[in-house]
Amino acid sequence: MLKQTEGSHAVAEAVALCRPEVICAYPISPQTHIVEGLGEMVKSGDLKDCEFINVESEFAAMSVAIGSSATGARTYTATASQGLLFMVEAVYNASGLGLPIVMTVANRAIGAPINIWNDHSDSLSQRDCGWIQLFAETNQEALDLHIQAFKLAEELSLPVMVCMDGFILTHAYERVDIPTQEQVDAFLPPYEPRQVLDPAEPVSIGAMVGPEAFMEVRYLAHAKQMQALERIPQMAEEFQAVFGRAIGGLTHSYRTDDADTIVIAMGSVLGTIKDVVDEMRDAGEKIGVLGITSFRPFPIAAVAAALKHCKRFVVLEKSLAVGSGGIVATDVRMAVTGMGLKGYTVVAGLGGRAITKKSLHALFAKAGRGELEPVTFLDLDWQVVNRQLERERQTRRSGPAAESMLRDVGTVASKIA
Amino acid sequence: MSLQPVKFYQTGTFTVGNRLLAPEERSVQANMQRTSSLNSGHRACQGCGEALGARYAIDAAMNATNRQLIAANATGCLEVFSTPYPETSWQIPWIHSLFGNAAAVATGIAAAIKVKKQKGQGGDVRVVAQGGDGGTTDIGFGCLSGMFERNDDVLYICYDNGGYMNTGVQRSSATPPAARTATTMPLGPEPGNVFDQGKFVPAIAMAHEIPYVATATVADLRDLEYKVTKAMGIRGARYIHILVPCPLGWGTASHDTIRMARLAKETGIFPVFEAEYGEVKSVLAIRRPLPVEEYLRPQKRYAHLFGKSPAVATIARIQALADKNIRKYRLQARQGEH
Numbered sequence: 001m002l003k004q005t006e007g008s009h010a011v012a013e014a015v016a017l018c019r020p021e022v023i024c025a026y027p028i029s030p031q032t033h034i035v036e037g038l039g040e041m042v043k044s045g046d047l048k049d050c051e052f053i054n055v056e057s058e059f060a061a062m063s064v065a066i067g068s069s070a071t072g073a074r075t076y077t078a079t080a081s082q083g084l085l086f087m088v089e090a091v092y093n094a095s096g097l098g099l100p101i102v103m104t105v106a107n108r109a110i111g112a113p114i115n116i117w118n119d120h121s122d123s124l125s126q127r128d129c130g131w132i133q134l135f136a137e138t139n140q141e142a143l144d145l146h147i148q149a150f151k152l153a154e155e156l157s158l159p160v161m162v163c164m165d166g167f168i169l170t171h172a173y174e175r176v177d178i179p180t181q182e183q184v185d186a187f188l189p190p191y192e193p194r195q196v197l198d199p200a201e202p203v204s205i206g207a208m209v210g211p212e213a214f215m216e217v218r219y220l221a222h223a224k225q226m227q228a229l230e231r232i233p234q235m236a237e238e239f240q241a242v243f244g245r246a247i248g249g250l251t252h253s254y255r256t257d258d259a260d261t262i263v264i265a266m267g268s269v270l271g272t273i274k275d276v277v278d279e280m281r282d283a284g285e286k287i288g289v290l291g292i293t294s295f296r297p298f299p300i301a302a303v304a305a306a307l308k309h310c311k312r313f314v315v316l317e318k319s320l321a322v323g324s325g326g327i328v329a330t331d332v333r334m335a336v337t338g339m340g341l342k343g344y345t346v347v348a349g350l351g352g353r354a355i356t357k358k359s360l361h362a363l364f365a366k367a368g369r370g371e372l373e374p375v376t377f378l379d380l381d382w383q384v385v386n387r388q389l390e391r392e393r394q395t396r397r398s399g400p401a402a403e404s405m406l407r408d409v410g411t412v413a414s415k416i417a
Numbered sequence: 418m419s420l421q422p423v424k425f426y427q428t429g430t431f432t433v434g435n436r437l438l439a440p441e442e443r444s445v446q447a448n449m450q451r452t453s454s455l456n457s458g459h460r461a462c463q464g465c466g467e468a469l470g471a472r473y474a475i476d477a478a479m480n481a482t483n484r485q486l487i488a489a490n491a492t493g494c495l496e497v498f499s500t501p502y503p504e505t506s507w508q509i510p511w512i513h514s515l516f517g518n519a520a521a522v523a524t525g526i527a528a529a530i531k532v533k534k535q536k537g538q539g540g541d542v543r544v545v546a547q548g549g550d551g552g553t554t555d556i557g558f559g560c561l562s563g564m565f566e567r568n569d570d571v572l573y574i575c576y577d578n579g580g581y582m583n584t585g586v587q588r589s590s591a592t593p594p595a596a597r598t599a600t601t602m603p604l605g606p607e608p609g610n611v612f613d614q615g616k617f618v619p620a621i622a623m624a625h626e627i628p629y630v631a632t633a634t635v636a637d638l639r640d641l642e643y644k645v646t647k648a649m650g651i652r653g654a655r656y657i658h659i660l661v662p663c664p665l666g667w668g669t670a671s672h673d674t675i676r677m678a679r680l681a682k683e684t685g686i687f688p689v690f691e692a693e694y695g696e697v698k699s700v701l702a703i704r705r706p707l708p709v710e711e712y713l714r715p716q717k718r719y720a721h722l723f724g725k726s727p728a729v730a731t732i733a734r735i736q737a738l739a740d741k742n743i744r745k746y747r748l749q750a751r752q753g754e755h
Contacts, residue, residue: 022528022529051529057559059559060559060560063521065525070512070525071525073533197487197512202511204505
């Protein structure tokens, strides 16, 4: 059914259609509207046979999820930013125990300085936590990826994060196609746990594993991610057969066939990039886009294949590997090792900094001319940075950096231009 | 009083005499079909109070629930010594997730059970969470308070041995004043753990006004069984705090575990009581309070109090704390009571 609705509510409806049995909720922006929506559905009785638990922290949210998933219940939670960091110990534990929990991450920056706006620092900080990470480009994709996520998670006994850009997607009202219960039931079978706490067949779960088997247990986690690499594209096809939409998969190419330059990105910024690519194509530039949907497992072969015929690539990412450069770029560079491509890393949109078409035009043109630095910070205000560096050179007690820089910027609330 | 009258055919024992009683009067441990929740062969130290407490507590809970029981365990001694895989000592479905989340994991288990039951896919299974004092009063305290506050259908059992024994005897918020631990060494002007710190979680549990809070020791195992059985007959959040002496951490002989637990109770150091909805309902009375010195002296963790010149002032402060417990919880039996 077509509907004009908020991204968060679209996701809440999709999750409800998956018949979750336990939902743990702790408020953190910009994820709150999702669990609010689900809480409403449980309270009103529209979502039956589901326990909605208001927990006292994100650490508890993931811990409750671990308990309920291990007892055989389909389990969902959502978080963002600091919340994801606060639950990290349990995040690793859930994947280590092989519990198929599905969690939305409404991507948001990590402090300090505290910032509620979008970038990908939160889920990318969990790069190696063992969860599958799928990134949505649109609200429709966010909605649909949740339905695929439950199936993927339960088949592989691995937890899945569905990552959607905070505010940009979660709070945007868009037209989405909400599937019917019959469609979802046809696609997603009931949860058959691989391991379950059941007095009829008692098992011990979570014993200590020493050097004699630890490597093997960890390798199994990797092997499962490699299985996911095969299952994700198949699942997109199965999904299309039921729902009639091409959603999911590992990567999406757009106008890359004869492209000399390919821009690589994840999430909602792909829309802006595609607009810029269309305009540059109209002007005769051979440029295309590769969107990465599956960040974990990272589709090395698919990325290499997509970049096979280009001359250069630009990884534009909303994250920063401090002291190194890019996080996504590192994986992309590994995928194209030996292919002789020129690669650029662009760190953009941190903490909600707008990524404008104007800036992207200039950026891609510069890349095409071979004039881009290996690592670029898009639209960085060098004046503000240099002033602070100078202040720190001059004064020992220069004070808190963020506050000094805000004072220099002045009363402009944000740098949207 | 909390205990049913039991006739003792052999003075001074609980189990042997029990077996001469009618089956319905026997303790869980004296039952010929006892469940043995925690099998022998685990790796606990000789004289481990926690292993003893856990076996009695979980056996009683299994008995009370017709074996329809799942346990969530915090990281710690009990977790490590009971599951040296490929061996496990547990007869019930058991999960260990993290150090600080046993209460929350148990909440999740209870939620899943509730939904499965609603859907007709599962029976009436009950949940216990268990951890040591570190996993309960310190790192797991947030999750514990959340579980209490939501009144989730979980019995949480804390095995309190007054420190982080699994990591080598460090101080926890349940370590008593003056006690030596690896992080409160008997050095300087105030040797051992400092006074006026720490917390007594049973009182905090009571402040949540949950249906049932009780304390127990491994010296009164019938009382422990009775309290666990009672707790399993109640829905909602329940908390039982069991004092379990640790020969390693306390520096006591392994054969003195039960004696130390009894002295803790008989001196007033550890008040044994039960409370419902925030109000104390009964206590295990002390017939004639013993001086705390009798409890302190056998423990090497207090050895610095009994050197060439005994730390009279420090012992007096500990005595004052015990006396306060006796007043506060009305532990001293009046004449005619016993």
